[in-house]
Amino acid sequence: MPAVEAEKTSRFRGIGRRVISRLDKLSEEKTVAYSLYLASIVFFLGIILLPSLLGILLKLDTAMNVVTNPELLNRSFSAVFSSIIMAGIVSALDVAAGLPLAWIIARKKYRWLNIVDSLVDFPLIVPTVILGYSTLLLWCEETPFSIIGFTGVSPGFITVLLLHFAFSYPVVVRILAGKLMDIEATYEAAARTLGACPFTTARTITIPMLKSGIIASLILSFARSLSETGATIMVAGSFENGPVFIKKSIDAGLVPPMVFVSLVLIVLSILILAGLRLFGFKFRMPFRKAYRIEAALSREGVTRVRDLSAIIIFLFLVLLPACFMVLARMPLMLSYGLLGEIFTLRGAWSTYWISVLNSYVIALLTTLINVVFSLPTAVIITRRKLGGLVSRLLEALSTTSIIMPSVALGVSLSLFWGASGISDFILVLLAHLCITYPYMVATMVSVLEDIPVELEEAGRTLGGTPFKVFRSIVLPIAKYSFLSGVILTFTRSVNETGATLAVSKTFKTVSVLLVEWVKSPDMRVEAGAGTLVLMFLSIILLVIFRYIYTKGGGGLA
Amino acid sequence: MPKVVLERVSKRFGRITALDEIDLTLDDGEYSCILGPTGSGKTTLLKIIAGLVEPDSGDVYIDGKRVTGTPAEKRNAVYMHQNYALFPHLTVSQNISFGLTARGFEEEAARRKASEVLEIVKLGEWANAYPRELSGGMQQRVALARCLATGARLLLLDEPLGALDARLRLEVRGELSRIAEELNLTVIHVTHDQSEALSLADRLILMRNGRIVQTGSPEEVYFKPNSVFSAYFVGESVFLEGIVRRVDGRVVTLELRNGTIIEALSGDGFNRGELAVAAVRCEDIKVGGGPLTARLKEINFLGSFSKLVFELPEGLKITANIPLSRFIEEEFRIGASFQLSIPRERTRLFKQPPMGLAGEIEAV
Incomplete structure (x- = not known):
């Protein structure tokens, strides 16, 4: 290394070290810790919780318009009912179909499993709206690849179901596989040597131990299905659930139905999710006995069929829709020579690249801000820094915005902040913060819960300041789950459309732009090319994330 | 420092x-x-x-x-x-x-x-x-x-x-x-x-x-x-409950539940008729020669020493620890009668704990 450069690096190191030692000093002050806690609570209340709810609550009086109009009331209730039914079916299917695949990933040792394992995450980097359009192409429209899909379905209940299944399935598999890996194989081994066949072991030992994971999966897929808007509209046809109804009434310039349906949805889903949490944990599967059919189900042939169907379901109902749009548009893209044009930055493509930049800036800021504020929140929740009551309350409230239809959230935010005259950029940022916050807090909480407190205590009495203990003990131990939280937040932000559309007409993220392109008949091939590029960018970005993270983690320790 | x-x-x-x-x-x-x-x-x-x-x-x-x-x-x-x-x-x-x-x-x-x-x-x-x-x-x-x-x-x-x-x-x-x-x-x-x-x-x-x-x-x-x-948690002791029958200077005479009389030295002021607990280390109990007659109920061989459980009349149990040398020299047969003594200078006397003896050592 040339001398000048070496000097520069060492100067950088010097500055870095000074910053770190300054932070070390700061973290020793109790007031600093408590101001951080306070700031994170203020952030949660002032930026996340109240704006998402107050915007709607302030218009509560207008909801009476709906109540007095029987026809509107009827439609509202049927939309809410459809939402709940859909969310219920989707979450049940997710767990039923996700568990076998999670099991394969966690318990089997095939070499090709690594590929399946990484493919599971793939649908997450496809913007949900594109997934919606892809679903439509695959199941409903004539394409050069129609042979793969079944073209006889018309948009409606079934397509919405297929869509919701496809976008919530990867997260469910991730959660279940992660929890399964945490359950030591020794319990299963014990059950087997005590004479239980694999199926009985799964039913009586593993699945009961997996309960918290199953409940978390149900809650997450239920909430996602309830709140997704952009893609659902695309494939809904005449089917109308809560978010579709809300979007339609907003487009028609009507606020009261949106207020009414949002409120009913929020109240109902809080009740349902609270019920799930409460009774889900109390629910115990009766033990009874080992049924004869369980031995039959444990036979190798049967388990092979099961594993194979799990993989086929994943490939055809999740992975294929995720990449079908790119696949279907490929021949046209190639014949237009579009792929070369993308990088010329001409015409539509300059708009495209600006929107990509917009998306990444927003996603980066969203992730950073959320990390900074959700970490102290997670510390308050897991380490009970402000008492048990505050912990429980904060944990329950922090998941509220997860169940709000994203469109309703967006409208509520623009009603709340609208009068203040802040820029569209900030509005979009605020919306993305609200949407990703629950995911981030939940990840951080599970990260911190998994780290034994005694490691932190040991670090402290050995002379480490809170900041030193955090960066060289907590972070390195938790780095993979921490990373997955960061990635989840980042991709959610890049792929968000519903709320973004609702808060801003001028500031376009790439997902919003792609939706526009998909909707206009002469830009559909470009939409395919744009999606393809976005997918590549996301993959590159994920790899970079992982690289920086592993490098950075090592250097900091 | x-x-x-x-x-x-x-x-x-x-x-x-x-x-x-x-x-x-x-x-x-x-x-x-x-x-x-x-x-x-x-x-x-x-x-x-x-x-x-x-x-x-x-x-x-x-x-x-x-x-x-x-x-x-x-x-x-x-x-x-x-x-x-x-x-x-x-x-x-x-x-x-x-x-x-x-x-x-x-x-x-x-x-x-x-x-x-x-x-x-x-x-x-x-x-x-x-x-x-x-x-x-x-x-x-x-x-x-x-x-x-x-x-x-x-x-x-x-x-x-x-x-x-x-x-x-x-x-x-x-x-x-x-x-x-x-x-x-x-x-x-x-x-x-x-x-x-x-x-x-x-x-x-x-x-x-x-x-x-x-x-x-x-x-x-x-x-x-x-x-x-303290006597219970550090070391091994036999605890005997009884009523103070006589106080003569430092010598206190205690009557146990089964009528057995033992003596202990104590500086504390005990009064006649008061309930008290005597604690003796298991190794301080002398086996062979003494006023108490007891039947050997149980032998626990522990290598360097052995634990012998004796029973006094009315089911009162006393455990004595004896060194290996003694255990080899003599024949200890279960069911046989032995004379025991409790040396008064090695016996400590305590006031009856408020929760009773059992409450004091079982609540641990």
């Missing part, structure tokens, strides 16, 4: 009083063992000294400086957790360097110091191994080395030998006292194992229900227990 003083330290967790106005002074260079049953508040006391738990009231002084409210990393008191809490993602050497880099050492200097300390605990060649690759005993030594490397002179050990097997425990026990002596450390060692406490401690602190029951040298606590609980 670290001298530790606690003044009226109290701590409650919800409705449970973990510590109740503890006053304690530990001298510099002293090896103290805090002994007590589970839930007696030992660990809480240690964590309060370490700064991991703040007391609700009262003060902690280390080295004459008030440290109440001072964060753990500023106290120069290292706390060793009973599971060692080795950082799983760091090598042995990195684990040991942690406290040094935290104190501002450069990485290289920290590593050098770490390898020095590793030599003290004889694990030089394991510097680059990860904790999971070490046996329990080795992990224990790494944890100790990690504490020593910080240069802290106050070592707080929470059940440091609890996770080791019996033989290793004896070995490490010797090691601990050697290191503490060589480095002139002030050590506070929490344990529920009385033999550990008796063999290691300069000063023994016996705790129960958040209070200190007795402090003193191991010999003092062993030979002069100040309560039924």
Whole structure:
């Protein structure tokens, strides 16, 4: 290394070290810790919780318009009912179909499993709206690849179901596989040597131990299905659930139905999710006995069929829709020579690249801000820094915005902040913060819960300041789950459309732009090319994330 | 030099009083063992000294400086957790360097110091191994080395030998006292194992229900227990309940439930007709020749000594420990009658505990 450069690096190191030692000093002050806690609570209340709810609550009086109009009331209730039914079916299917695949990933040792394992995450980097359009192409429209899909379905209940299944399935598999890996194989081994066949072991030992994971999966897929808007509209046809109804009434310039349906949805889903949490944990599967059919189900042939169907379901109902749009548009893209044009930055493509930049800036800021504020929140929740009551309350409230239809959230935010005259950029940022916050807090909480407190205590009495203990003990131990939280937040932000559309007409993220392109008949091939590029960018970005993270983690320790 | 003083330290967790106005002074260079049953508040006391738990009231002084409210990393008191809490993602050497880099050492200097300390605990060649690759005993030594490397002179050990097997425990026990002596450390060692406490401690602190029951040298606590609980928790005793029949100077005569009469020496003022508990060490009971006639019910051969359980009339049981030499010389047959005596100068007499004898020793 040339001398000048070496000097520069060492100067950088010097500055870095000074910053770190300054932070070390700061973290020793109790007031600093408590101001951080306070700031994170203020952030949660002032930026996340109240704006998402107050915007709607302030218009509560207008909801009476709906109540007095029987026809509107009827439609509202049927939309809410459809939402709940859909969310219920989707979450049940997710767990039923996700568990076998999670099991394969966690318990089997095939070499090709690594590929399946990484493919599971793939649908997450496809913007949900594109997934919606892809679903439509695959199941409903004539394409050069129609042979793969079944073209006889018309948009409606079934397509919405297929869509919701496809976008919530990867997260469910991730959660279940992660929890399964945490359950030591020794319990299963014990059950087997005590004479239980694999199926009985799964039913009586593993699945009961997996309960918290199953409940978390149900809650997450239920909430996602309830709140997704952009893609659902695309494939809904005449089917109308809560978010579709809300979007339609907003487009028609009507606020009261949106207020009414949002409120009913929020109240109902809080009740349902609270019920799930409460009774889900109390629910115990009766033990009874080992049924004869369980031995039959444990036979190798049967388990092979099961594993194979799990993989086929994943490939055809999740992975294929995720990449079908790119696949279907490929021949046209190639014949237009579009792929070369993308990088010329001409015409539509300059708009495209600006929107990509917009998306990444927003996603980066969203992730950073959320990390900074959700970490102290997670510390308050897991380490009970402000008492048990505050912990429980904060944990329950922090998941509220997860169940709000994203469109309703967006409208509520623009009603709340609208009068203040802040820029569209900030509005979009605020919306993305609200949407990703629950995911981030939940990840951080599970990260911190998994780290034994005694490691932190040991670090402290050995002379480490809170900041030193955090960066060289907590972070390195938790780095993979921490990373997955960061990635989840980042991709959610890049792929968000519903709320973004609702808060801003001028500031376009790439997902919003792609939706526009998909909707206009002469830009559909470009939409395919744009999606393809976005997918590549996301993959590159994920790899970079992982690289920086592993490098950075090592250097900091 | 670290001298530790606690003044009226109290701590409650919800409705449970973990510590109740503890006053304690530990001298510099002293090896103290805090002994007590589970839930007696030992660990809480240690964590309060370490700064991991703040007391609700009262003060902690280390080295004459008030440290109440001072964060753990500023106290120069290292706390060793009973599971060692080795950082799983760091090598042995990195684990040991942690406290040094935290104190501002450069990485290289920290590593050098770490390898020095590793030599003290004889694990030089394991510097680059990860904790999971070490046996329990080795992990224990790494944890100790990690504490020593910080240069802290106050070592707080929470059940440091609890996770080791019996033989290793004896070995490490010797090691601990050697290191503490060589480095002139002030050590506070929490344990529920009385033999550990008796063999290691300069000063023994016996705790129960958040209070200190007795402090003193191991010999003092062993030979002069100040309560039924002390006599019960340290050493092995036979407890006999009875009514005081006569007080003649220091000699107190006690009538047991079955009418047997025994004598004890006591400085406390006992009155006739009062209920009292006599405690005798099992090894002080003389078998062969004496006023009490008892039948041998049970023999427990334990190697260096044997435990003989005798029964007096009306089911009253007395356990006597006899040395191996005696056990070989004589024939002890179950069912045979023996004469026992309880030497009055070795018998301690206590007032009847408020919850009764059973309440005092069974609630442990």
